[in-house]
Amino acid sequence: MTSLQLSAKEEMLEKFLDAAARGDLSQVSTLLSNAPSLINQTGHSGWTALMLAARNGHHHVAEKLLLLGCDKFSVNSSSQTAYDIATFWGHRHIAGLLGRAADGCGRILPGADLHPHENYFSRETLDRQSGRRTDKVWLEAKQSDSETVYLLFSNLSPMVRTQQQDGSEAQGDMKLCLFRFEEVKDLLLKPSSVTIFLGIEKTKSPSSSSSSEKAESLSEPPVWFAINTDEDAAALLERCREKNCSFPRSPNRDLLKLSEEEAGVVAQARSVLAWHSRYSFCPTCGGATKMEEGGYKRSCLNSECRSLQGVHNTCYPRVDPVVIMLVIHPDGNQCLLGRKKVFPVGMFSCLAGFVEPGETLEEAVRRETEEESGVTVGPVQYVSCQPWPMPSNLMIGCLAVAVSTDIKVDEKEIEEARWFPRQQVIDSLFRGDRSVFVIPPRQTIAHQLVRHWICMNSNL
Numbered sequence: 363m364t365s366l367q368l369s370a371k372e373e374m375l376e377k378f379l380d381a382a383a384r385g386d387l388s389q390v391s392t393l394l395s396n397a398p399s400l401i402n403q404t405g406h407s408g409w410t411a412l413m414l415a416a417r418n419g420h421h422h423v424a425e426k427l428l429l430l431g432c433d434k435f436s437v438n439s440s441s442q443t444a445y446d447i448a449t450f451w452g453h454r455h456i457a458g459l460l461g462r463a464a465d466g467c468g469r470i471l472p473g474a475d476l477h478p479h480e481n482y483f484s485r486e487t488l489d490r491q492s493g494r495r496t497d498k499v500w501l502e503a504k505q506s507d508s509e510t511v512y513l514l515f516s517n518l519s520p521m522v523r524t525q526q527q528d529g530s531e532a533q534g535d536m537k538l539c540l541f542r543f544e545e546v547k548d549l550l551l552k553p554s555s556v557t558i559f560l561g562i563e564k565t566k567s568p569s570s571s572s573s574s575e576k577a578e579s580l581s582e583p584p585v586w587f588a589i590n591t592d593e594d595a596a597a598l599l600e601r602c603r604e605k606n607c608s609f610p611r612s613p614n615r616d617l618l619k620l621s622e623e624e625a626g627v628v629a630q631a632r633s634v635l636a637w638h639s640r641y642s643f644c645p646t647c648g649g650a651t652k653m654e655e656g657g658y659k660r661s662c663l664n665s666e667c668r669s670l671q672g673v674h675n676t677c678y679p680r681v682d683p684v685v686i687m688l689v690i691h692p693d694g695n696q697c698l699l700g701r702k703k704v705f706p707v708g709m710f711s712c713l714a715g716f717v718e719p720g721e722t723l724e725e726a727v728r729r730e731t732e733e734e735s736g737v738t739v740g741p742v743q744y745v746s747c748q749p750w751p752m753p754s755n756l757m758i759g760c761l762a763v764a765v766s767t768d769i770k771v772d773e774k775e776i777e778e779a780r781w782f783p784r785q786q787v788i789d790s791l792f793r794g795d796r797s798v799f800v801i802p803p804r805q806t807i808a809h810q811l812v813r814h815w816i817c818m819n820s821n822l
């Protein structure tokens with residue numbers, strides 16, 4: 363492609379985005395009929411036409427873009443969807459349009475917020491195909507298929523390559539190293555390796571399908587597996603043809619640099635691999651176990667073991683539910699955030715805690731808030747959840763309303779907890795002001811809960 367062609371394309375994109383921002387429906391429609399691929403493209407700001415229409419309150423443009431199948435879930439560099447933007451700027455009619463489920467679910471679940479909140483670690487790019495896990499013949503054939511994709515984990519860290527050499531922390535700076543069967547087949551045979559089936563790549567919805575595309579879609583998309591091995595890490599890195607590869611040492615920080623798609627795959631793979639590394643022996647009798655069902659089951663080898671009678675939850679990968687809550691002051695204008703000693707300087711986050719056996723989510727929110735801050739909580743509302751693969755938590759995000767306001771922290775866990783006025787939260791969240799406090803990164807559900815609260819009531 364010549365630079366002239368490139369600049370003509372760029373010019374058309376600028377025109378298209380500008381038309382969406384101005385609400386010029388006829389120009390948006392004309393440009394799209396000439397170049398349908400413009401629909402999901404972003405300009406220098408990382409904003410799509412839908413985001414610009416949402417920002418400026420152009421309902422008719424947003425409606426047209428949705429009708430033509432644009433992706434309403436894409437996010438800008440601040441992780442905002444068009445829905446977030448419409449909500450933040452107070453364009454409720456557009457937020458309503460974007461939040462509406464296409465199949466009329468709104469009638470069946472009136473009052474429910476049907477806009478799916480997407481958190482980091484939660485994008486599903488693979489179809490897990492759980493039915494295939496018991497098909498040993500299919501799994502074995504797929505393991506040696508030349509199209510199959512392998513992720514390589516050492517000590518539960520995936521091999522990644524870093525794009526930037528300046529130690530940048532930005533999301534997308536890290537990419538997973540992908541391997542083929544030929545490059546890892548020796549590892550598959552090692553008794554100490556654990557190989558799990560992750561799923562099949564999801565096919566993109568066939569909007570414009572030419573006959574060649576149709577033929578292509580008939581063959582099955584690539585299957586993904588993940589291997590955890592205790593082979594020497596330096597030797598493993600030599601297998602990769604890419605430069606700047608490593609196994610990140612600090613998952614809590616480093617795994618936040620992946621793209622949304624790759625983070626979703628890592629959340630699944632790391633949690634299951636961590637379960638295998640922690641549950642090598644049968645929790646019921648202490649006997650040896652064997653892996654089954656593509657890595658989604660471990661069965662006891664002791665034929666007398668009680669875990670073989672009926673269904674035992676010890677045989678399946680575990681998930682630990684954690685409630686995480688943004689507690690709102692009874693005046694509606696302050697929220698409760700706390701800090702642990704281990705947090706980076708100045709950082710305050712939502713309170714959180716493991717759900718205990720025999721406890722509802724609402725009770726866990728009330729108990730953990732009261733234990734950690736001394737504040738009593740009344741109503742609790744679920745917002746969204748986030749898999750947190752360190753090693754296998756499910757963070758259940760809630761808003762809660764306080765009915766008492768005096769703070770008395772549990773010093774064993776929390777160093778300090780405070781009520782933060784809405785304006786201070788806005789300054790930290792949107793203006794990057796670190797003078798009062800630092801909010802956790804946007805990949806955390808804590809950040810998203812705070813953002814949700816601010817956007818919920820804003821009419822700026």
Ligand SMILES: NC(=O)C1=CN([C@@H]2O[C@H](COP(=O)(O)OP(=O)(O)OC[C@H]3O[C@@H](n4cnc5c(N)ncnc54)[C@H](O)[C@@H]3O)[C@@H](O)[C@H]2O)C=CC1
Nearest residue numbers: 682684686711714715716730750752755757806807808809
């Ligand atoms: N994604 C996010 O935005 C955030 C994630 N988190 C995660 O939530 C998790 C729980 O939060 P905490 O305040 O630490 O919980 P917490 O307030 O319940 O206290 C943790 C203590 O609970 C006990 N405990 C009970 N059940 C446990 C289990 N299944 N696994 C481990 N320890 C258990 C342990 O003694 C542990 O030290 C942490 O692992 C943290 O990584 C916490 C805050 C923000």
Ligand SMILES: [Mg+2]
Nearest residue numbers: 713714715775
């Ligand atoms: Mg806690």
Ligand SMILES: [Mg+2]
Nearest residue numbers: 714715716730
């Ligand atoms: Mg607890």
Ligand SMILES: [Mg+2]
Nearest residue numbers: 714715730734
């Ligand atoms: Mg606690």
Ligand SMILES: [Zn+2]
Nearest residue numbers: 644647662667
């Ligand atoms: Zn057993």
